[in-house]
Amino acid sequence: MQFFIEVLVGGLLSGVMYALVALGFVLIYKASGVFNFAQGAMVFFAALTFVGFQEVLPGWLGLEADSSAVFWLAFLLAFVAMIVLGIATERIVLRPLVNQPHITLFMATIGLTYVVEGIAQMVWGANVRGLDLGIVDEPIAWLMDNYEIGVSKFDLFAAGVAASLVALLAILFQYTKVGRALRAVADDHQAALSIGIPLQTIWRVVWAVAGFVALVAGMIWGARNGVQFALTFTALKALPVLILGGFTSVPGAIIGGLIIGASEKLAEVYVGPFVGGGIEGWFPYMLALAFLLVRPEGLFGEKHIDRV
Amino acid sequence: MKLKKTFVLGAVMAGLLGSGLATANEEQFIGLPSYRVGPYAAGGSGLFGGWIDYMQLVNERDGGVNGVKLTWEECETEYNNARGVECYERLKKKGSTGNSVFQPVSTGITYSVLDKVAQDKIPMVTIGYGRTDAADGRIFPWVFPMITTYWSQASAIVNYIGTKEGGMDKLKGKKIGLLYHDSAYGKESHAIMDKLAAKHGFEVIKIAVAHPGNEQQSQWLQIRQAKPDYVVLWGWGVMNPTAIKAAAKTGFPREKLIGVWWSGAEEDTIPAGPAAKGFIAAGFNVAGANYPVVADIKKHVYGKSKGNMEDKTRVGSVYYNRGVVHGIITVEAIRKAQEKYGKGKALTGEQVRWGFENLNLDDARLKALGATGFMPPLKITCADHEGPGKVKFQQWDGNQWKVITDWVESDRPLVRGMIEESAAAYAKEKGIKPRDCSKES
Numbered sequence: 097m098q099f100f101i102e103v104l105v106g107g108l109l110s111g112v113m114y115a116l117v118a119l120g121f122v123l124i125y126k127a128s129g130v131f132n133f134a135q136g137a138m139v140f141f142a143a144l145t146f147v148g149f150q151e152v153l154p155g156w157l158g159l160e161a162d163s164s165a166v167f168w169l170a171f172l173l174a175f176v177a178m179i180v181l182g183i184a185t186e187r188i189v190l191r192p193l194v195n196q197p198h199i200t201l202f203m204a205t206i207g208l209t210y211v212v213e214g215i216a217q218m219v220w221g222a223n224v225r226g227l228d229l230g231i232v233d234e235p236i237a238w239l240m241d242n243y244e245i246g247v248s249k250f251d252l253f254a255a256g257v258a259a260s261l262v263a264l265l266a267i268l269f270q271y272t273k274v275g276r277a278l279r280a281v282a283d284d285h286q287a288a289l290s291i292g293i294p295l296q297t298i299w300r301v302v303w304a305v306a307g308f309v310a311l312v313a314g315m316i317w318g319a320r321n322g323v324q325f326a327l328t329f330t331a332l333k334a335l336p337v338l339i340l341g342g343f344t345s346v347p348g349a350i351i352g353g354l355i356i357g358a359s360e361k362l363a364e365v366y367v368g369p370f371v372g373g374g375i376e377g378w379f380p381y382m383l384a385l386a387f388l389l390v391r392p393e394g395l396f397g398e399k400h401i402d403r404v
Numbered sequence: 405m406k407l408k409k410t411f412v413l414g415a416v417m418a419g420l421l422g423s424g425l426a427t428a429n430e431e432q433f434i435g436l437p438s439y440r441v442g443p444y445a446a447g448g449s450g451l452f453g454g455w456i457d458y459m460q461l462v463n464e465r466d467g468g469v470n471g472v473k474l475t476w477e478e479c480e481t482e483y484n485n486a487r488g489v490e491c492y493e494r495l496k497k498k499g500s501t502g503n504s505v506f507q508p509v510s511t512g513i514t515y516s517v518l519d520k521v522a523q524d525k526i527p528m529v530t531i532g533y534g535r536t537d538a539a540d541g542r543i544f545p546w547v548f549p550m551i552t553t554y555w556s557q558a559s560a561i562v563n564y565i566g567t568k569e570g571g572m573d574k575l576k577g578k579k580i581g582l583l584y585h586d587s588a589y590g591k592e593s594h595a596i597m598d599k600l601a602a603k604h605g606f607e608v609i610k611i612a613v614a615h616p617g618n619e620q621q622s623q624w625l626q627i628r629q630a631k632p633d634y635v636v637l638w639g640w641g642v643m644n645p646t647a648i649k650a651a652a653k654t655g656f657p658r659e660k661l662i663g664v665w666w667s668g669a670e671e672d673t674i675p676a677g678p679a680a681k682g683f684i685a686a687g688f689n690v691a692g693a694n695y696p697v698v699a700d701i702k703k704h705v706y707g708k709s710k711g712n713m714e715d716k717t718r719v720g721s722v723y724y725n726r727g728v729v730h731g732i733i734t735v736e737a738i739r740k741a742q743e744k745y746g747k748g749k750a751l752t753g754e755q756v757r758w759g760f761e762n763l764n765l766d767d768a769r770l771k772a773l774g775a776t777g778f779m780p781p782l783k784i785t786c787a788d789h790e791g792p793g794k795v796k797f798q799q800w801d802g803n804q805w806k807v808i809t810d811w812v813e814s815d816r817p818l819v820r821g822m823i824e825e826s827a828a829a830y831a832k833e834k835g836i837k838p839r840d841c842s843k844e845s
Contacts, residue, residue, distance in 0.1 A: 099629060106621045113619075214441070222445035223715060224645075224671040233653050233679070246628070248653050320649065321618050322675020325443045326642030329616045364622035368612075374586035376622060377614030 102245045103365050104358055109251035111337075111357020112258045113320075116313040118334040118341065118349040119261060120306045125343045126269070127278045127302035128190070128285075129198055133205040136331025137212040138307060141181065143314030143323045146174040147227055148220035171311075178307025181212070186299045194295065195285060213328060224324040229253075233320060254316050258350065261312060265305075265346045274301060282344070336380035340387050342397025351395060356380045430472045430750045432738055433499020434459070435479065437491040437508050442482035443616070444641055446671045447723050451509065452478065453713040454727025455734075457701050460712070462735050465704045469738050470747040475499065481513065488513030489520075496524055504756040505529055505734060511589050514547075522546045526753035527760050529737075531730055532557075532665055532688055536592065539790035540827035541761065542838040548760050548789045550733060551688045551782060552814070554589075554664075555596040555822060556793030558636075559814035561662055561686055562600045564797055565634050567812075576605035581632035583623060583647060585640050586612040589666075593638050599818060617643025624650040637663040637685075644672035645680075652679035659684065665795070669722035673800045681802040686795040686812075689729045689779050691805040693720025696774025697728060722798075722805060729779045736773075737763050761786055761844075780811050786841035793819065 117139060124132040132138075149170035154161040157169075189204050231253045235246035269275040280288045281298045289295050314323070317330050333356075341352025360376040360383075368375045393399050436455070439448035459474045468474060477498060479491035488508055495503045506521060507529045508514050514534040521528040522545070529548045530538070536555050538547035552560070565580065566572040582597055584590035594610065601608045609630050611623050617639060624647075627635060635656065637647050644667045651661050659682045663672070668685020676683075693699070698720050705711050706719070718724050741751050741759025751759075765773075765782040782791040794811035831838055 099625070103622065103625055106625060110619060110621050217441055217445065221714060222440065222449055223718075224446040224675050226675045226677050228677060233649055235653065235655070246625075246654060317618075320646070321642050322645045324642060324671075324675065325445060326616050326618055329443075329618055329642070333619065361622040361625075365626060368622070369626075372612065373610070374612030374614040376619070377586075 098244055102247075103361050105245070105247055106251070107358035107361030108354050109248070109255055109357070110361065111353040111355065112251075112255040112350070113316065113353075114330075114333040114337045114357060115350045115353025116254070116258050116261070116309070116316060117330045118337040118353060119258075119265065119346065120309040120313065121334060121338055122343060122346055122349050123265070123302055123306045123309060126282050128201070128299060129282055130190075130201040130205060131198075131343070132306070133202065134208040134212055135306070135310065135334070136328040137209045137216075138178070138181070138310040139314040139317065139330055140325065140327040141212050141216040142174055142178055142307065142311035143227070143318040143327055144216045144220045144225075145177045146170050146311065146315060147225045147318070147323045149173045151225075174311055175308060178311055179304045182303030182307050183300050185303055186296060190299055191296060209328075213325070217325070222325065224322050225318075227315065227318040227323050229315065229319045231319075250320065257312060257316060261309065262346055262350055268305070269346065274298070278302060333380075336384035338394070339384035340394055342394025345394070345396030348394060348396030356383065359383055430748060431475045431500060432469065432472050432504055432750050433501065434474060434476045434505060434734060435491070435495030435498060435503040436476050437481045437488055437495070437506070437513065438478045439481050439483045439509070440478075441480065442484075444483045447669065448483070448509070449713075450669070450671070450718055450721055450723030451727040451730070453718070454724035455730045456712040456727070457705050457719075458697075458728045458731025459735065460705045460710055461701050462731075464708060464710065465700060469735060470742055472738075472742070472748060472750055474735070481508075481510065483510055485510070485512040485516050489516050492517045492520065496526060499750070501750045501752045502526070504738065504751060504753050505760075507531070507730060507734070509533070511535070518547065524753070525757070527757035529733065529760065531733065532726075533589075537823050537826035537830060539788065539823050541786050541789040542841060543827040543831045543836055544789065545761075545839060546757065548784065550784065550789065551729075551780065551791050552793045552795060553790055553819070553823070554592045555819045556790065556814035556816075557664055557686055557795055558593050558596045559600060559819050560793070560795045560812045561636055561664070562597075562604065563814065564686075564809065564812050565662070566604070572604055578606040578634075579609055579630065579632040580606055581609045581611060581627050581630065581635035582638060583611050583613060583627070583635055584638040585617060585643055586614050589640065590638050593636075596819070596822065597636075599822065600815070603815075603818070613639070613643055613647075616641060618646055620646050620650045624654045624656070627656060628654045634660045634662060637661055637667045639663065639667045639672075645675040648673065648676040648683055649679045652676075658682035659799075662686070662797075668798060668805070670718075670805070671723065678802065680800045683800045684797055684808070685800075687722060687798055688795055689722070689725045690777070690796055690798060690807050691720065691722045691725060692807075695778045697732070697778060698725070700774060701728070725778065732765070732773060732775060732779070733763070733782070736765060736769070740764075760784060761789070786839065786844040790823075
């Protein structure tokens with residue numbers, strides 16, 4: 097039983113990490129109806145820019161490499177870089193495609209993926225970097241000593257960050273003017289424009305917020321596995337989460353993440369050995385596919401009704 | 405008459421000058437299917453940087469191989485099979501004699517061009533990767549999986565564990581976990597580990613990690629439950645630092661986590677941070693810049709600002725030095741082939757193949773190259789395209805790799821038996837008649 101609990105808790109906490117990436121997808125989809133294929137690349141770009149600035153700032157400003165000033169300055173500059181990326185995306189990619197079919201916008205984000213990956217490596221190089229957030233990825237001692245259950249301090253920290261982000265985003269969407277405008281734009285671009293909502297400003301805001309989420313996700317995944325190209329693969333973990341939780345729901349991303357995380361770990365441990373192992377790569381997709389058959393809009397997604 | 409004499413003299417002079425110029429302009433082309441962008445770019449930039457720097461060293465310091473300048477062209481594969489084949493086709497006719505050797509640095513691309521190299525008469529050298537049974541040169545005359553194959557490596561790792569335990573007989577009843585990349589590369593370890601387990605009486609616990617391996621919570625919980633004495637990490641890319649960190653998270657001692665040579669570079673340990681301290685990995689080359697060959701590169705190549713590495717601190721890293729090993733083997737094969745086909749001449753792929761097949765980098769030659777201890781002595785024959793099958797073990801001390809063993813042998817009779825058995829099955833399937841090596845010169 098202890099082992100089962102450990103697998104379950106570990107899976108739930110991994111799911112939170114997936115949800116962090118999924119949140120970025122949800123934000124952009126909610127505001128523009130675009131499935132942003134470039135979200136994984138944005139996570140990579142953000143994390144690489146952060147560690148890149150961490151490397152160069154001490155030389156530029158004469159600060160200690162591991163000082164908190166360097167950390168927060170690098171964070172701020174990386175966030176600014178994400179805002180610039182968001183504005184550039186709006187100006188160069190999205191603005192010319194207003195009112196085009198969603199599939200066109202989706203295809204544009206595929207192209208954007210390669211551009212963002214290329215720029216990141218061109219500017220900062222392809223070296224693998226470590227990233228230390230000062231939180232050790234080790235089990236909590238008293239849980240281990242008393243119950244022999246290993247729950248990582250780092251995973252708990254990631255869960256806390258994700259919960260805070262969800263709360264912030266929920267407030268942004270539900271209780272602010274910008275949030276209401278975001279939802280209006282998501283419903284209908286032309287209708288939103290006709291009542292005076294500045295579509296371009298809203299898109300810039302949402303891409304900037306998605307950039308912030310990508311930065312946080314990139315830092316957490318980067319601290320765990322290193323800042324390297326493989327961060328782009330985190331998007332693969334977020335896709336089944338989105339299908340399950342719904343593309344338009346922030347809490348759905350979290351619940352979807354928890355379900356995917358827990359089920360893939362339990363499947364790997366209890367089913368994997370009977371089928372040769374290594375099933376957690378495809379199991380979440382199978383689960384999401386099965387779920388699609390029952391509830392195509394996801395757990396918390398908006399039901400699509402067409403009047404005919 | 406005088407005019408005729410002058411004309412003849414002029415023609416002779418022109419001929420001499422022409423031939424002299426031709427000699428001075430002889431160039432040996434080497435196509436490099438590299439990967440400097442994409443998921444494995446960090447390793448690729450180190451390996452190809454070291455390789456190019458070595459060839460640059462030979463040009464700058466020695467004026468080429470017996471006067472023949474080395475030229476090269478990179479073709480970006482992004483470690484993708486389709487692009488690798490495209491690069492093979494694009495490079496094969498470059499240079500005055502065509503591409504003289506193809507080294508794909510990818511097992512997938514190796515399999516994709518296996519038949520093509522024989523048709524095009526271009527030797528394919530796969531150092532530390534590729535198709536293991538191609539070590540039987542009687543059946544695979546155009547393929548050279550040199551220095552050591554995956555099977556030899558697995559066997560050497562088990563031998564090392566045996567030594568640590570106080571003898572091979574002490575392995576009886578032990579458990580060895582095999583955490584492998586769930587791909588053809590990762591599964592290459594299964595057959596040999598099963599054979600070794602049966603021979604020495606230990607249990608192998610095979611645990612697959614789905615690509616890319618950036619999440620290993622469940623695998624390490626399984627490891628914690630199974631309580632293996634050692635875990636062999638057969639990883640690649642992001643799977644490696646993730647495994648090292650997960651080992652720390654589950655309390656598995658890093659001193660008992662032993663990586664293969666694709667798991668044991670700075671790119672694997674630095675991202676893992678302090679968790680990597682104590683981690684051990686095999687390698688057919690070692691890390692370090694204090695070898696004469698690397699010192700020469702610094703002096704003759706970087707001293708003239710002709711180095712390939714953007715980040716010079718990576719000179720002497722595991723991947724960089726592996727690239728230097730690729731360079732040494734390529735250059736020495738060309739040098740050997742020139743002994744037979746003419747010094748100072750650019751050679752065809754077919755001629756260079758002979759050079760690879762007769763390569764003998766003994767201790768004296770390695771010393772002359774400034775590479776003693778840097779790579780194992782290497783002797784290739786018509787039948788044996790692998791060579792020594794030895795590795796050294798290095799341990800990460802938190803900042804750098806430290807060599808902790810001498811060259812560790814594999815179980816040669818066992819491995820060679822498996823290679824011959826597998827190659828014979830391939831020959832039967834393809835209708836290949838093995839070469840009679842006694843008739844090769």
